[in-house]
Amino acid sequence: MFEGREDQTMANNVAGGAVSHDAAEIHMPAPSYWPIVVAAGITVVAVGFLIHPIVVVAGVLIVIASIIAWGMEESHA
């Protein structure tokens, strides 16, 4: 762990003091709206604590559904 990362997927072409890639090879994380939806669900739970238990239940359902959707989403563009 402490000896630096030797990532085989990365080490395609070592030259000139750098590991270079073709632009097409670089896969960046895809945008996602699930993080804000999960956070919004937790906020609904929080508001529910102050208002009514049914709101807490609604918030929990939002959180569970959005975490499942998050898990099924493709993570790279």
Next chain:
Amino acid sequence: MARRALREGLWSWITTTDHKRIGLMYILTAFAFLVFAVSEATLMRLQTSRPLNTVLGPEQYNQVFTMHGTTMVFLFGMPILIGLGNYMVPLMIGARDMAFPRLNAFGYWMFLFGGLFLYSSFLFGAAPNAGWFAYVPLTITQYTPGRNLDFWVIAIQMLGISSITGSINMVVTALRMRAPGMTINRLPLFVWTQLVTAFLILFAIPSLTAASALLMLDRFLGTVFYDPAAGGDALLWQHLFWAFGHPEVYILVLPAMGVVSEVVPVFSRKPLFGYIFVAWSSVAIGFLGFLVWAHHMFAVGLHPVLQAFFAATSFIIAVPTSVKIFNWLATMWGGRIRLHAPMLFAIGFIGQFVIGGLTGISVAIVPFDWQVTDSYYVVAHFHYTLFGGTVFGVLAGIHYWYPKATGRMMSDRLGQLQFWLLFIGFNVTFMPLHLVGLLGMPRRTYTYLPGLGWELPNAVSMFGVLFILSSFIVFFYNLLVSLRRGRIAGNDPWDAWTLEWQTASPPPAHNFDAIPLVTSRRPLWDIKHPENPDSLRGH
């Protein structure tokens, strides 16, 4: 068309998983909350600037000081340091992003919603009102009915979720995403402090979560964990809270120390003196930070053995802190010092943090602590560490890395003006508070009678606030105007040595066209000076 572009632009920020955008969102949101916190502090100083003042009533005053403390700790200090880490750490270690980009976004949204939830309490006239450490039994329903503390305890849980997810991400990123050759002993020192801080958060926040969960049970379900009248234990809260609360001080200070460790060498034109000691002193501070919590509780009547233990550990933690101070000074010694704004703020950090550290040692002396506990002396002490230290360190970092994030330089002239206004304003505001504390003025009192000798120090303190406000106006003006009118920065405007300066300013979405191979602690020096690389010197 313009509306569509705005919508798509806004949507791209809402759905972003790019660590740089998330970092900027953390920083901008934290500055927005800073505006609230500074406004609250100004109201407090105004109210206490003369005896029997009526700017605020007692209940309003309670709400304002509680929200000021909670905001500065949870909505400014932590998130702005996490934001700086979010933006800079992947760039500094040669990575394309954080390890868990969507979790990263989630952490930000929890922070934003937690902050908005907390501040929405003002709309209902029910802002938290029992101080940022919410001591029981004052905070159980019997003594604080209403929603005030409900808002606080729920918001703390939400912000805890944000901190924990952010820290998991930081630990995995720093340990698993490093460029080839970036061994742990070649990590930039800012990354070191972010890594140690992340571990501190992971071990400290659960204590606060547990304490808050018990308080929620007491308040919502009528349990009696904290109700002494029913067999509960009021000191349980203090132990659980400060087991989080003192590591929290280092959570707020260590990353600022990391900024100073980056800025001082670059602006002294010398490699950092004693890298290994500076790096591992962070680990020592992190470890010892968990062994000092009860020095906040000397006044409760601890067993003498415990008092001796916590006094001793509080003295010992000064050692690794001093190691950093002496190494920064040794780095500057004989260097070609450039007094640009980042360096001024770093030097300000060092001087003021030393004062805060020394008064910290004084309150670790148990009999002295008994005299000054809960007085303005303590307020002055921790503002020298958290304002004189952390805020100055943060500002050093903003001035240092602004060109990287925006592609333009901030005005150095305005930066220097801001520094001197803040330096003068900070010291004029908080130095007299030591005195008024020694004269017996307790903190958290909304007013006082004339003739106690407290008038002059409080009036002087209010005068200093005017300088602080002026400095922040200059700062925000500089931030905005430099976006358009700032000099084009280029990749490496400070002639620095760490990897973030190798890529474009602002960096492309993928950070680096080619992942760098690291062969020393100053990889960019090696590239710029192939005839004299650090790697030949074995660093």
